[in-house]
Amino acid sequence: MEPITIAMAKGRLADETLTLLENMGVDVSALKEKSRKLVFYSGDHSYRFIMVKPSDVPTYVDHGVADVGIVGKDTLMEENRPLYEMLDLGFGTCRICIAGYAEKEPLKNAHIRVATKYTGIASQVFSTRGSSIEIIKLNGSVELGPVIGLSDVILDIVESGATLHANGLSILEEICTCSARLVVNRVSLKTKESQIRPLIEGLKEQIEKRSNDHD
């Protein structure tokens, strides 16, 4: 049988996912070795893993070159592609927030300048509100925006809030909570159902087990 292809980004999401797979009995030793390879197979060749940039995971899955992807909800929301979002893996939790100087009440401005790397989410969030916005795309250190006067607010993911605090900013509004998701290509789910369903069920079982252990 052809392997199913899983796209994921190197780093914490991939490591956590591999642990879950290992607990399911999948041999992922090939991925644990240090290597510059981008394509790996599980021991029995039932899974093929491709390592890509986080924001490219939805692209690979949408095109169907990867059947399954592991990616943060924030990236999914930003990319906004027609994928099946089948499982909340429960790790990689963060919040998407609007932050700025609370005392200036920037969200009451008629026109708001928003610095963010999530330009898609920002335009979606503000599209239902009265204020007009100007989106300023930044690729990092977004917190600088209000500090240096580039923008009125920022829209970004917040884990501990320490960076915000250190720069005198506070959370003005929490948009939603994000965590790692398993996404599936619309066609693969049907044509490779016999392989994808057990994968989803197995992962679900591991996640439940893990949360029970925590309790």
Next chain:
Amino acid sequence: MTTPQLPKNVQDLLMDDCARKIALEGTLRNQFLSFGYREVSPAGLEYYDTYASGIGAHAQEDMIKTLDHTGRILVLRPDFTTAIARIAATKLLSEVPPLRICYIGSAYADPKDKSAKKQAEFTQAGIELLGCDDPKSDAEAVLLALEAMKNAGLSNYMIEIGQVDFFKGLMEEAGLDSETAEKVRSFVEEKNMLAIDLLLSGSGEKEAVSSRIRELPMLFGGRDVLEKAAKLTDYPKCLSALRNLGTIYDMVCSCGYAEHISIDLGMVHSIGYYTGMIFQGISASLGQPLLSGGRYDELLSQFGRPMSAVGFAMNLECLLEALDAPKESGVSVDVLILAGKQELSRTFSAAQSLRAAGKTVELVFETDEEKIQNLLTARHPGLVLREVE
């Protein structure tokens, strides 16, 4: 000089690809005609108003628009179904229903930035069966789609069927108005949970609705899906939708296609005119659907001739991508005739008699021996030149 460029998201088809496409069109045309469908070729330009409002409306930003000399807005045909409904309601009044109509041609859209298949111009081949509301006509549309996919050469293909009334019933039961329900539908189609949560955060039904919507993607598979779905709700509209789907499913299976049909209740696709069964065609060799259709009983009344209707359209570019391209060129010339040194009347009549016998014949007007040899190796390796006595 800069190289002339094409606009974004359109493409030229060169000889081999063009030949493949023409052959595929021929196969599909014959398939449709053999089922009694008659072909029409609707206008490629229409008034914007025809597509801007009502049941078959397209979003303004999705259409490619231009102006005529009086300043009225025109659109490049965004789909065929609306055009055929317009034709049936205004020009085919003397025809006794049911009408079986097919078409093959280009349609146009301004593609969204983030979609896997960005096509501003795409070829659709499809059928519409107007004036029949028997589930047998739904089954015929599905069977014809299956036959078309098979005869086009797909090996691993499948039709999935769903029923929009199941989803609509869920929305009604939850007490959502039609506008909100339509928004939820388009977000479910995109699996855009952020938008669903944002949309429903104000309504008290959030939890119940969201949890059912989240069930939908997993409600696919064989006939057992219908029983699973029936447990989710006892709303009459939902249950009658499930019965309707069961009837069609059983009919298609009984015609020998059990291996190629499945049920998917999470399918809530398309432009709002579907009123019953919907379906789409998929192939394991392509990451997105290549055929879609369904029942749309409301559309024709908009043009003044209420008639039930079912139909589908296939995207030929998707279909060609899903089919393995043959390694060898599909375009070939059987005979070359050296015509450089002869009277044209002699070489032409020699060519004509070969053509009458079914050969493709190309005349070579070159006289220089070396150039002829170059031409031969570059374009027609292995072909032998023929000289006229």
